[in-house]
Every structure is written in structure tokens, then in C-alpha cells.
Amino acid sequence: SQKIEQNSEALNIQEGKTATLTCNYTNYSPAYLQWYRQDPGRGPVFLLLIRENEKEKRKERLKVTFDTTLKQSLFHITASQPADSATYLCALAKGNTPLVFGKGTRLSVIA
Amino acid sequence: KAGVTQTPRYLIKTRGQQVTLSCSPISGHRSVSWYQQTPGQGLQFLFEYFSETQRNKGNFPGRFSGRQFSNSRSEMNVSTLELGDSALYLCASSLSPDPLIQYFGAGTRLSVL
Numbered sequence: 315s316q317k318i319e320q321n322s323e324a325l326n327i328q329e330g331k332t333a334t335l336t337c338n339y340t341n342y343s344p345a346y347l348q349w350y351r352q353d354p355g356r357g358p359v360f361l362l363l364i365r366e367n368e369k370e371k372r373k374e375r376l377k378v379t380f381d382t383t384l385k386q387s388l389f390h391i392t393a394s395q396p397a398d399s400a401t402y403l404c405a406l407a408k409g410n411t412p413l414v415f416g417k418g419t420r421l422s423v424i425a
Numbered sequence: 426k427a428g429v430t431q432t433p434r435y436l437i438k439t440r441g442q443q444v445t446l447s448c449s450p451i452s453g454h455r456s457v458s459w460y461q462q463t464p465g466q467g468l469q470f471l472f473e474y475f476s477e478t479q480r481n482k483g484n485f486p487g488r489f490s491g492r493q494f495s496n497s498r499s500e501m502n503v504s505t506l507e508l509g510d511s512a513l514y515l516c517a518s519s520l521s522p523d524p525l526i527q528y529f530g531a532g533t534r535l536s537v538l
Contacts, residue, residue, distance in 0.1 A: 345524075346524050348524075348526065350527075355531070356531055356532075357429070357515050357517070357529030357530050357531050357532050358468070358515075358527070358529050359529070360526050360527065360528065363524055363526060365524075403467075403468065405527075407524070407525055409523060410480070410481075410522045410523055410525075411481065412458065412470040412473060412481045412483065412525070413458075413470065413525055413527060414470070415460075415467055415468040415469075416467065417466075417467035417468075418467065418468075
């Protein structure tokens with residue numbers, strides 16, 4: 315069955331640095347990959363979507379890459395701020411199938 | 426535009442009881458999905474409804490059921506509650522099935538004692 319791994323449960327970085335989160339998957343060929351942000355006590359919030367034929371997507375300080383050969387996506391937050399502290403989830407899907415979520419990486423940006 | 430609304434926000438039940446959770450999607454969204462989130466298993470898909478029809482179902486026992494009404498509002502029901510059903514239940518709506526970009530509610534925190 316498909317498996318998604320976000321290889322860090324928690325990541326601590328200094329304010330102003332670039333945070334890089336990883337999402338790896340196996341036994342799956344997704345049509346697209348999404349990243350969500352979840353704050354404590356709240357539902358996830360959609361951030362970015364990248365399709366299988368796209369290598370990179372940017373939105374403000376966020377950048378996502380998608381390597382279907384390595385079966386990996388990298389999620390970057392540049393010039394990180396304490397307000398970026400949250401849990402980040404990656405999710406995969408193809409066609410009309412349900413999203414499959416990773417367990418998330420808890421990012422803490424330290425001032 | 427109002428977001429996804431879930432009620433109630435918190436619920437405490439005892440083993441063996443049943444529970445019904447409610448979800449109002451974003452206006453115009455016809456797809457509603459339900460997820461269970463626990464610290465150990467993460468976010469797991471329960472089922473998805475589109476135009477009152479269940480389109481996809483996750484790997485959960487038959488005690489978990491749902492339905493969608495003609496106004497796209499949805500309910501999920503869990504019968505014969507077990508301790509392991511304690512979790513955050515999230516509802517999400519989507520404008521389109523492909524790509525399925527999910528807009529989540531704040532969730533219902535269910536505690537089974």
C-alpha cells in the first residue's frame with residue numbers, strides 16, 4: 315500500500331533561516347501533491363499544490379519542489395518567522411481518489 | 426464567504442454510546458470529506474460525499490457512517506463507541522474533485538470515556 319513519510323517529526327530553526335521540510339512516498343504515482351499548515355486546535359489550511367509535471371512552485375516565501383523520480387517533495391520557507399511555527403502536512407492524490415496525508419512535521423521557529 | 430462549520434466543537438461520550446457530528450461546507454462546495462486525526466495515526470480518510478452520494482470510503486469499520494443532504498450539509502455517525510474512537514474529527518469541503526483542494530473546519534474533539 316502507499317506510504318508517505320515526512321522524515322522529521324519536529325524541526326527547530328532560527329528566525330531568518332530557511333526551513334526545509336521533506337515528504338517522501340512509496341508505492342504511489344500521484345498526479346499532484348499538496349502542502350497544508352495546521353495550527354494547534356485548528357483544521358489544516360491549504361498552502362500549495364504542485365502537479366506531477368511541475369518541478370517547482372512558489373508563493374511568497376514558500377517554495378515547493380516535486381521530484382517524481384526520487385518520489386520526494388521539498389517544502390521551503392525562506393526568511394522564517396516565529397509566526398511560521400506550526401505543523402506542516404503533505405498530501406498526495408491522483409484523479410478522484412482521496413487525499414493521503416503524511417503525519418506532519420512540527421516546525422518551531424526560534425526568535 | 427463563511428468557512429466550513431463543524432458542530433459541536435467538543436464532545437464527551439461513554440463507551441457503547443453513539444454520536445452524530447455535523448458539518449456545513451463552504452457555500453457552493455458540493456464535495457464533503459471526513460477525516461479522523463489522532464497523534465499516532467495522523468490524518469486518516471473516512472469518506473467523501475458528492476451530491477448526496479458516497480464517492481469514496483476509507484478503511485474504517487461499518488460503525489462509521491455518513492450522509493449528505495441536498496443542501497450539501499453532511500453528518501457523520503459513529504455507533505457503539507470504543508475508547509479508540511477518541512480523536513479529532515475533521516470535515517473538509519472542496520469546490521472540485523480534481524484537484525481535491527480541501528478546506529477544513531476546526532474539527533470536533535471527541536473523547537470516549
